Amino acid sequence: MAKLQKSIDKRNELIKATIELVNNNGFHATPMSKIAKMANVSPATIYLYFENKQDLVNKTYIEVKEKYTKYAFETYESSMPVKKGFEIIWKRIAEFKLKECENAMFLAQCDNTPTIDETSRQEGIKHLQPLLDLWARGKNEGLIKPVSDYILYAYAINPLSFLMITQKRGAFTLDKTHLEEAYQSAWNSIKI
Amino acid sequence: MAKLQKSIDKRNELIKATIELVNNNGFHATPMSKIAKMANVSPATIYLYFENKQDLVNKTYIEVKEKYTKYAFETYESSMPVKKGFEIIWKRIAEFKLKECENAMFLAQCDNTPTIDETSRQEGIKHLQPLLDLWARGKNEGLIKPVSDYILYAYAINPLSFLMITQKRGAFTLDKTHLEEAYQSAWNSIKI
DNA sequence: TAAAAAAGAATGAACATTCATTTTTATAAA
DNA sequence: TTTATAAAAATGAATGTTCATTCTTTTTTA
Incomplete structure (x- = not known):
């Protein structure tokens, strides 16, 4: 339960970071590394939640x-x-x-x-x-x-x-x- | 005169290619190399007409x-x-x-x-x-x-x-x- | 203690931009 | 008109960086 909860939180953080960065810089200027940083996560972790x-x-x-x-x-x-x-x-x-x-x-x-x-x-x-x-x-x-x-x-x-x-x-x-x-x-x- | 004319043509071709490629693929998936190719021009030539x-x-x-x-x-x-x-x-x-x-x-x-x-x-x-x-x-x-x-x-x-x-x-x-x-x-x- | 999750570093490709060279153009002397 | 030449324009290849994605190792969870 706690585990699943944590995962959902992380996923939400990633989505939130994506929205904010794409809004401000556009898709082309939003690298995965920045998304990861804003979500307090390693870049590699993104790939546990999303294909690419x-x-x-x-x-x-x-x-x-x-x-x-x-x-x-x-x-x-x-x-x-x-x-x-x-x-x-x-x-x-x-x-x-x-x-x-x-x-x-x-x-x-x-x-x-x-x-x-x-x-x-x-x-x-x-x-x-x-x-x-x-x-x-x-x-x-x-x-x-x-x-x-x-x-x-x-x-x-x-x-x-x-x-x-x-x-x-x-x-x-x-x-x-x-x-x-x-x-x-x-x-x-x-x-x- | 002929020279200037040619330059304007090339510039127009570049702009046209940019429009078409950005429309179809978005800014992020429109590399300079493709723009150059579509305008029948070397990538380096773009930089004679535009800063970047x-x-x-x-x-x-x-x-x-x-x-x-x-x-x-x-x-x-x-x-x-x-x-x-x-x-x-x-x-x-x-x-x-x-x-x-x-x-x-x-x-x-x-x-x-x-x-x-x-x-x-x-x-x-x-x-x-x-x-x-x-x-x-x-x-x-x-x-x-x-x-x-x-x-x-x-x-x-x-x-x-x-x-x-x-x-x-x-x-x-x-x-x-x-x-x-x-x-x-x-x-x-x-x-x- | 084994499986899952996460991390940081590594990899390799894609790309914007620059560099060194070649081609074209405009001019003017012959 | 032809030829010579310097300047401008154009090129293809090279450069260095950025970045998505993967790999290996470590940490966390059950």
Whole structure:
């Protein structure tokens, strides 16, 4: 038990270090030796937990994505009215991007580069299903535009990533007021 | 004259190769030797045109960004009515992202990673001024929501990048209809 | 006390950059 | 126009470093 616990801790440390280093320096400037050092572990130890560097990044991506979607749908029930459900999910996602900024930055970086295997990317998308179901329901009820889910996502959800990255770079702070404005824009862009 | 011409050609080839290789493999898996090979040039020659790898990528970013903004504002006149002006610019940007897909992908990748120097990033933003001016005018005239330009950008412009990347990955084609839908979402999200 | 986990040092490949040489170009004298 | 030549551009090979990964040994755990 204690043994297993220790292993999980180490694995978590490795993943945490990977996120932080890739966020700050990019994949290309994140050597295994630095990851090991930040996780207080020998470089060789990484290979007890992951096959190689690519595997480490893939697994990190999948874990963070799972954490993200779990958070997003935590307080949502599929019995909620469409508009309410969307608001709940949207605000949870916004909250995640603000509170778990490191995690969200990592996802944003991976989602726009060939860093991640296509397989791992697909794996990460799966968990978004509840949102797609909600939209299908909204379309049925004539509340949400009958357009491709990709377009809905592009306007309703993805802008949050841009805002988060912009905030992280300084020059702009995403406060309560901004968030409410953003939410209105999101809803306006997908509602009928 | 012929000499200078040749030099510019070679420089362009290098930039083109950089874009293609970084798009497909990412910065970390794009060695100078491959860039040289694709541009039909010796690795050493790159260093006659650029200081080092970082400089090559920075310069590539700035050049592509200039090409992008030049294209975006080509047919726009600051005397146009706000709504018309926005539509013109938006559709030019959409056109660029579809027709100059390689260039647009490169920008999207750079905009979300620490690949590029902060200085070069700033440099690239400058040329967006006409759009910000248009928005200022729109706010004055009570046509556009009085919110931060970052929020306007996040909802009106940035979604196009997501759609382009998604299309590039397959599973979805950005045709005329989709584009019109996207434009409506964009306008709905920023109009009062 | 044997098996598992972890460590640090070693290995070898990949790579950015530089070096020494060759090729091309522009100029100008014949 | 041809030829000579110095400067510029380009090259392929060499250099030295960085880094992912593995090997051997030590430490920890059950």
